[in-house]
Amino acid sequence: MKPVKVLYFALICSAMILLLNLNAYGQAKVTKEGFGKTPDGQDADIYTLTNSGGAEVKITNYGGIVTSLRVPDRNGKLDDIVLGFDNLDAYLKGHPYFGAIIGRYGNRIAKGRFTLHGVEYKLAVNNGENHLHGGTKGFDKVVWNAKPRKVANGAALELTYLNKDGEEGYPGNLSVKVVYTLTNANELKIDYSATTDKDTVVNLTHHSYFNLAGQGNGDILNHRLFVNAARFTPTDAGSIPTGELRSVRGTPFDFTRATTIGARINQDYEQLRLGKGYDHNFVLNGKIGTLRRVARVSESTSGRAMEVWTTEPGMQLYSGNFLDGTLTGKDGKVYQQRYGFCLETQHYPDSPNKPKFPTTVLRKGDRYHTITIYKFSVRGAKID
């Protein structure tokens, strides 16, 4: 080849590489579409956050629900890895907290009662004799104010809600802000903050059901899980912690070495019988308030992995035990038992009635602030 031809060839190659890159690495962005009206006439919207690599999360301001989350597998193929629906009506009909923001108190409060400064508060009772996930109309069923937020490293959506004094029985007007960011490093970051005008209790979490092989594509029993927790909180038959912080050593709750979720789930162990599988809070190692890696999950067929980072002291592992095939989600997929798992970062259940657990009291004048990050990556080389 003549030198001039070599030069042309090199120029054409560089131009093609540049075009391919521009195509693959766009700008992070947020777009908005209508999602319908709630029965009381409020508008629900759906926001699509896309990062520079093309990963995408859809979030509706109804319940702050993540309705879909598309991240690459080891070949770069995007799949939706959370359970959910593609229309508002299905969410309105009722569902087990798919993808939602949970509050004012995530998880259970025994008998729906607690005492603060000598006053007993009575909350909605919606789970047997107990209070679960904020009550009959928790944060998962309210319409949040939403606005896209400019961030340097991805696409972000800010959700705010004023939770009035007395709603579901809780004291104090609680002003809540949740910022979801899909970073360019394929992290779904959730930043929760709140202030109150009267001392109260707060425990916010997120309730996505993950299946790293793709939503609706079978159960999650072969996902390998590592949890950085030396102890967990055993419960009674109503899933209320007994108060004991039990060592995981020698129990089916020891995930300090990565183990599949299904390996021990059917063992004859009282806590697994009571929970119908895993539905328990882990006492996370490390310091409350420090953002640290607390869990890692991987799925071998897709090569996807997910790390969980949090500032919280606890995390509920729920293995989708109550899914039973009665709900049909996106793409007509039927959600059978254990088709999704949740890792709900939080304070321990029933903390308002357990003085020895880290406190969930938020005082007037103080600011509640926690961060949780679900970070996605792949194992194994990309095959082109």
Ligand code: GLA
């Ligand atoms: C939480 C609870 C479970 C169950 C699910 C929703 O994870 O701990 O017991 O209620 O939510 O079905």
